[in-house]
Amino acid sequence: MRKILAISGSLRAVSSNTAILKAMAALAPADVDFVLYEGLGNLPHFNPDIDTELPPEPVKDFREQLTNAHGVIICTPEYAFGAPGVLKNALDWTVSSGEFTKKPVALISASPLYGGGDKAHASLLLTLKALDTITDEKSRLIIPAVYKKFDKESGKVSDTTTANELVGVMQSLLQTIETVSIA
Numbered sequence: 001m002r003k004i005l006a007i008s009g010s011l012r013a014v015s016s017n018t019a020i021l022k023a024m025a026a027l028a029p030a031d032v033d034f035v036l037y038e039g040l041g042n043l044p045h046f047n048p049d050i051d052t053e054l055p056p057e058p059v060k061d062f063r064e065q066l067t068n069a070h071g072v073i074i075c076t077p078e079y080a081f082g083a084p085g086v087l088k089n090a091l092d093w094t095v096s097s098g099e100f101t102k103k104p105v106a107l108i109s110a111s112p113l114y115g116g117g118d119k120a121h122a123s124l125l126l127t128l129k130a131l132d133t134i135t136d137e138k139s140r141l142i143i144p145a146v147y148k149k150f151d152k153e154s155g156k157v158s159d160t161t162t163a164n165e166l167v168g169v170m171q172s173l174l175q176t177i178e179t180v181s182i183a
Contacts, residue, residue: 002177003033005069009076009087009120011041016146017075017110019155024073024166026156032174037065046092059093066099071177072133073169075108076124078117083124091127100131104176106139106169116144134180138172141165 006025008018018036025034042058050056055063066072076087094100105128109117121142128135143149149159157163 001031001033002070002174003035003068004028004071004073004173005035005037005065006073006075007037007040007087007090009040009074009084011084011086015077016112016150017077017108019150020075020108020110020143020146020157020166021073022155023150023157023163024075024170027163027167028170029174035065035069037062040086040090043086043090043093046089048096051093051096055093062090062093063097063099066094066103069103070181071104071106071173072100073106073108073173074124075110076117076120078109078111078113078115078120081119083120083127087124088127091124091131094131098132100128100133102180103133104139104173104180105133105135106141106173107135108141108143108166108169110143110146112145112147114144116142116146118142134176136172136176139169139176141169 006021010017028034109121111117149162151158
């Protein structure tokens with residue numbers, strides 16, 4: 001069984017980015033253990049002085065979940081033309097410990113705006129490159145006008161094109177995981 005760790009860049013209780021990840025969980029093949037990471041808001045502000053052999057418990061848990069995952073899907077909004085601070089903070093906690101090194105990662109940005117969070121997406125691609133992740137073109141998706149593509153009542157994808165794109169991202173990530181595990 002392949003394990004996917006899904007990280008939403010939003011802390012909102014009713015987040016469209018979290019809804020996207022939940023929709024992807026429903027679309028995942030039966031042999032995929034799809035886990036939504038729920039500790040983003042519990043991570044302390046990154047500080048190298050407390051990044052020791054015994055890091056804070058939320059950091060230790062986050063790193064363990066990353067280590068145990070075969071791949072990661074990040075779905076994020078855009079705040080002030082950039083990545084949300086809580087998401088960047090989480091990624092910063094892995095710079096020296098290396099949990100993302102050679103880890104297959106899919107990146108989705110979604111926004112109510114017609115840019116779809118493209119600036120956050122571009123910024124996170126740079127960070128993921130610095131973390132030495134494996135991210136290919138087919139594992140990336142920008143979703144503009146996200147509110148028009150989801151049923152607010154059910155939380156399900158109502159736009160067929162978007163649903164197909166999400167399936168494509170999932171398939172690409174799973175293919176990359178297979179390629180990495182064979183190598």
